[in-house]
Amino acid sequence: KAGVTQTPRYLIKTRGQQVTLSCSPISGHRSVSWYQQTPGQGLQFLFEYFSETQRNKGNFPGRFSGRQFSNSRSEMNVSTLELGDSALYLCASSWDKGTDTQYFGPGTRLTVL
Amino acid sequence: QQQVKQSPQSLIVQKGGISIINCAYENTAFDYFPWYQQFPGKGPALLIAIRPDVSEKKEGRFTISFNKSAKQFSLHIMDSQPGDSATYFCAASMAGTASKLTFGTGTRLQVTL
Numbered sequence: 001k002a003g004v005t006q007t008p009r010y011l012i013k014t015r016g017q018q019v020t021l022s023c024s025p026i027s028g029h030r031s032v033s034w035y036q037q038t039p040g041q042g043l044q045f046l047f048e049y050f051s052e053t054q055r056n057k058g059n060f061p062g063r064f065s066g067r068q069f070s071n072s073r074s075e076m077n078v079s080t081l082e083l084g085d086s087a088l089y090l091c092a093s094s095w096d097k098g099t100d101t102q103y104f105g106p107g108t109r110l111t112v113l
Numbered sequence: 114q115q116q117v118k119q120s121p122q123s124l125i126v127q128k129g130g131i132s133i134i135n136c137a138y139e140n141t142a143f144d145y146f147p148w149y150q151q152f153p154g155k156g157p158a159l160l161i162a163i164r165p166d167v168s169e170k171k172e173g174r175f176t177i178s179f180n181k182s183a184k185q186f187s188l189h190i191m192d193s194q195p196g197d198s199a200t201y202f203c204a205a206s207m208a209g210t211a212s213k214l215t216f217g218t219g220t221r222l223q224v225t226l
Contacts, residue, residue, distance in 0.1 A: 004156070033212045043157070043202060043216035056213045090156050094212055101147070102212060104156030 002027065004093050004105035012111045018079040021108045025072050025093030031055075032074040033102065034066060037088040046089075049074055078110075086112045116140050117205050119217025126224050132190040134220045136203035139184065143205040147214070148177065148188045151200045160201070161188070193224045 005024045013019050025032050033056075034046040045058040049068035066076040072093075078085055088107040094100040118137045126132045138146075144165055149157035163170045163177040163186065170177045176189040190197055203217040 031212050033214075035214075042218045043204075043214075045213050045215070048212045050212075056210060058213075092156075092212070100211060101159050101162070102214065104149075104158065106154070106156050 004091055004103055006089075006091050006105040006108050008108060009106065010109045010111075012113060013081050014113050015081055015083060017081050018077060019081060019110060020075055020077045021089055021091075021110070023074045023076075023091030023093075023105060025074070025091075026103055029093035029095050029103070030072055031094045031096060031100075032068055032072060033092045033094075034074070034076050035090040035092065035104075036060070037090055037107070038086075043090070046076065081112045083112050086110060116143075116215050117203060117217045119203050119220060121220060122218070123221045124223070126190075126193045126222065128193065128195060128224055128226050130193050130224075132193045132197065132222055132224070133187060134201055134203070134222075135185065135187045136217050137183075137185045138205050140205070140207070140215075141184070142207045143215075144208045145206045145211050146177070146179065146186050147204050148175075149202045149204060149216075151202065151219075157202060190222075193222075195224045195226060198222055198224050 007022045031050045033048040037043045048056040052068045063079045068074045090107045092102040092104045147162035148160045150160045151157040161175045174191045179186045201220045204214040
């Protein structure tokens with residue numbers, strides 16, 4: 001079974017731009033979560049989608065948003081990029097939102113110049 | 114507010130030795146405690162997980178010890194191997210929200226020959 005895939009793997013943007021990252025969960029998984037990983041703040045939860053609905057949200061500004069499609073694929077968007085948004089963005093999927101193991105993708109490395 | 118504290122930040126262990134990483138949590142609502150292993154350029158991968166109804170769980174060379182009263186849990190890697198060299202994260206989540214993980218700050222483990 002294929003793992004979680006994320007595209008693109010690397011991205012360079014400039015301040016003020018917006019960016020969209022994509023995540024394809026493991027086949028059959030219905031929950032998709034997003035995390036931001038930085039050297040300073042570590043791994044931080046952004047939000048979780050289940051059956052196209054946002055079920056949980058972390059403490060990030062409204063510039064960070066996401067959505068989930070009917071095939072469980074998910075996208076996250078960051079608008080008005082700031083230098084501090086440079087990070088590895090990780091997507092994780094699981095079968096059920098409540099109890100199952102999270103399987104992480106390799107991440108998208110975003111650099112904001 | 115950091116709800117899961119992890120130590121040490123880095124650890125060097127000789128091949129065949131025991132690696133021990135500790136975590137402490139504050140939120141008594143946490144009821145799922147996984148450990149993740151991350152290699153450079155990869156997303157975190159689940160190593161082993163425990164729930165508070167047991168005090169210890171062993172899978173191969175990896176053991177979680179859990180102390181509910183002290184709100185602490187630890188990972189023991191027996192017979193550490195150079196291939197175990199990676200960054201290890203403890204995490205926690207609340208009932209029904211296993212997809213919303215709060216991570217520790219990570220421990221960089223190096224196993225020397």
